[in-house]
Amino acid sequence: MTNDTIAAIATAPGQGGVSIVRISGNAAEQVLLQVFRPAKAAPLTSHMLTYGHVIDGNERIDECMAVIMRAPRSYTREDVAELQLHGGGYTCQRVLELCLQHGARLAEPGEFTRRAFLNGRIDLSQAEAVMSLIAAQGDRAHQAAMNQLQGGASSFIRQAADELYAIQAGAAACIDYPEEISDEEAVSDLEPRILHLADTIDQACNEKAARIVTSGLTVALCGRPNVGKSSLLNALLGEYRAIVTAIPGTTRDMITGDMLLGGSVIHLVDTAGLHATDDPVEQLGVARAEAAIRQADVVLLVLDAGMPLTDEDHALLEKLRGLNTAIVLNKADLPAVLTEQEASALLPGAKVISVSAHELATLAALKAYLQQEAAVTDSLTLTQPRHLEAARRAAAHLRQAAQSFALAIDFAAVDLQAAQLALAEITGDQVEEKLLDKVFSQFCVGK
Ligand SMILES: Nc1nc2c(ncn2[C@@H]2O[C@H](COP(=O)(O)OP(=O)(O)O)[C@@H](O)[C@H]2O)c(=O)[nH]1
Ligand SMILES: [Mg+2]
Secondary structure (H helix, E strand, C coil): CCCCCEEEECCCCCCCCEEEEEEECCCHHHHHHHHEEECCCCCCCCCCCEEEEEEECCEEEEEEEEEEECCCCCCCCCCEEEEEEECCHHHHHHHHHHHHHCCCEECCCCHHHHHHHHCCCCCHHHHHHHHHHHHCCCHHHHHHHHHHHCCHHHHHHHHHHHHHHHHHHHHHHHHHCCCCCCHHHHHHHHHHHHHHHHHHHHHCCCHHHHHHHHHCEEEEEECCCCCCHHHHHHHHHCCCCCCCCCCCCCCCCCEEEEEEECCEEEEEEECCCCCCCCCHHHHHHHHHHHHHHHHCCEEEEEEECCCCCCHHHHHHHHHCCCCCEEEEEECCCCCCCCCHHHHHHHCCCCCEEECCCCCHHHHHHHHHHHHHHHCCCCCCCCCCHHHHHHHHHHHHHHHHHHHHCCCCHHHHHHHHHHHHHHHHHHHCCCCCHHHHHHHHHCCCCCC
């Protein structure tokens, strides 16, 4: 499977300055020379761009630049050839088909990166970082992906694995030489080390922070109809996204929009006003709004400063118990009927922020609050859900091992080995074909 030569379009579909067709494998140069004629007849130099044409028989298909990157100095560590074509769907599709006619096979999604992994250029966690880097929408996600690509997660996991090997060796010595090392001695030495390692791994697992870094902070705007939720969404996004009218019940479905604050992506969700209604469409909107509020990282309860509190406001407060909520006192440009003090008494401990959706300058405090909520520690070690899951499993096996010691060291050894395997899944040192298929199937074709 990995001996054949693969080809794919590496650039995104659509029109652009350039499109790249990428070829990797033993026959990459041969395929390239079948479809590419250099302007000056001369052998291609590795890693040097050469000007020429793509040809199909005698027909010129495109004017282009081509490069051969001979193994092992390439992305996949195989011979890699690339054709830089004029950007556009038809031409590059035709060039790809030519490559396939001359012996290349169409690459699977992520197959170039899979080869880079199989040929030992990068480990599995670094391969996944390539995908995260492609998907990064803000500075934070980008930094996390670069850290992982440069081996941040891998080196943490390898250190943990090394310590675990040392613990396993200690357990094995006790099993093999019972006369020399008593069970009590072994347990009193190994148990604290196992628990310490489990703690270290658990501390590196901050699922919420990881999700915020990679996918952004989800913020739901909620409140009764007409308090100005949609106006606030529009003001924060700086565009007229949601329809605003003085008629209660204007927003019936959820409207979302993304903004960047301090390098973090913030997903804003404008919800239908939460209130009891007989209108079946509005009822569906309210149900969706309630679901969105439960899933949000931050809930902004919007209140109208120009009006006294209503029963609906009070009813809503009940629903927000236990959620990470801040109160936004909107319409601060109107004479204050509802004061900050009254608002802060509603949800003890919740921050109260006064704004006016009609005056952009008043949004600074709200933005600062959201930015602070999105700010997670910079020293995040693990950010991929797959890694977090495997690391949690490793830590659980370690805790199990610490308990098993009381029964027999042999039992503990089994748990220690299970922990070791879970760690090895992260770097791909021990990995099943099925897991690789799953990881790489999420890639785009051509990477
Ligand atoms: N004076 C004032 N009016 C506002 C403000 N924000 C919204 N409104 C008005 O309040 C009404 C309802 O706004 P809308 O955003 O549709 O509220 P929603 O139902 O909570 O989404 C509209 O007439 C808005 O122009 C504000 O900060 N100050
Ligand atoms: Mg609305």
